[in-house]
Amino acid sequence: MLKIKGLTKTYPNGVKALDGVDLDVGLGMFGLLGPNGAGKSSLMRTLATLQDADRGEVTFGDIDVLKTPDPVRRQLGYLPQDFGVYPRISAIKLLDHIAVLKGLSNAKERKEVVHELLRQTNLWDVRKKAPATYSGGMRQRFGIAQALLGDPKLIIVDEPTAGLDPEERNRFHNLLSEIGENVVVILSTHIVEDVADLCRDMAIMNQGRIAMKGKPSELVEIV
Numbered sequence: 277m278l279k280i281k282g283l284t285k286t287y288p289n290g291v292k293a294l295d296g297v298d299l300d301v302g303l304g305m306f307g308l309l310g311p312n313g314a315g316k317s318s319l320m321r322t323l324a325t326l327q328d329a330d331r332g333e334v335t336f337g338d339i340d341v342l343k344t345p346d347p348v349r350r351q352l353g354y355l356p357q358d359f360g361v362y363p364r365i366s367a368i369k370l371l372d373h374i375a376v377l378k379g380l381s382n383a384k385e386r387k388e389v390v391h392e393l394l395r396q397t398n399l400w401d402v403r404k405k406a407p408a409t410y411s412g413g414m415r416q417r418f419g420i421a422q423a424l425l426g427d428p429k430l431i432i433v434d435e436p437t438a439g440l441d442p443e444e445r446n447r448f449h450n451l452l453s454e455i456g457e458n459v460v461v462i463l464s465t466h467i468v469e470d471v472a473d474l475c476r477d478m479a480i481m482n483q484g485r486i487a488m489k490g491k492p493s494e495l496v497e498i499v
């Protein structure tokens with residue numbers, strides 16, 4: 277579904293964050309594991325069409341993601357690593373606004389979708405509070421709710437469990453595991469358990485390169 281070939285990116289400060297990344301990602305949940313500074317966020321931002329690459333190709337189905345980003349943007353759900361700046365309005369209003377931005381123009385449908393997502397992410401009871409007042413785990417669940425708006429076919433989740441306590445991480449895992457099989461989900465993380473618990477396939481990234489591709493079950497052999 278998602279094919280990445282020779283993706284290379286050097287920042288203006290000379291840091292080579294992506295150094296010829298090749299990766300094929302099929303339907304289901306894919307884990308991208310790697311230490312801080314490996315280039316995971318750079319890759320996620322490029323796939324989310326928020327950042328250019330110097331070289332390389334990305335295709336999603338038959339869409340050329342780097343050359344024609346608009347069609348993939350309409351199918352994209354993105355939870356960035358630094359998601360966390362919120363206006364002081366309620367979660368339910370904020371989700372409704374984001375839904376409008378994502379093109380859900382029918383108010384009745386929007387209401388249904390937003391209510392459903394608030395229940396699914398266990399935020400119904402706090403829907404009238406501003407996400408700015410939420411705990412870390414609640415914020416991440418809100419983050420996934422906004423990412424799931426509009427039925428995305430490509431979901432990119434960058435370091436969602438960093439800083440969460442075990443219970444919050446568990447809740448987040450349960451939520452991710454409910455995402456259907458009919459979408460591509462890429463989960464970037466430095467936490468081995470995230471990948472071991474959730475992902476069918478995985479890769480390890482280091483110093484801007486894919487160091488290993490395989491199944492999470494193979495992880496025990498290397499760590």
Ligand code: ADP
Nearest residue numbers: 287289291312313314315316317318357358435
């Ligand atoms: P990570 O935990 O993924 O390494 P970073 O701290 O590298 O996250 O990145 C956080 C934000 O800071 C990102 O938006 C990234 O683009 C920016 N950033 C990271 N490193 C630099 C840098 N050396 N110069 C400028 N911006 C940076």
Ligand code: ADP
Nearest residue numbers: 287289291293311312313314315316317318319
């Ligand atoms: P990861 O998500 O695996 O921690 P990043 O993609 O955030 O990795 O960072 C890879 C390298 O690129 C790091 O050395 C980081 O400091 C650097 N970097 C990230 N974003 C920027 C940026 N906007 N400008 C300059 N350097 C950056």
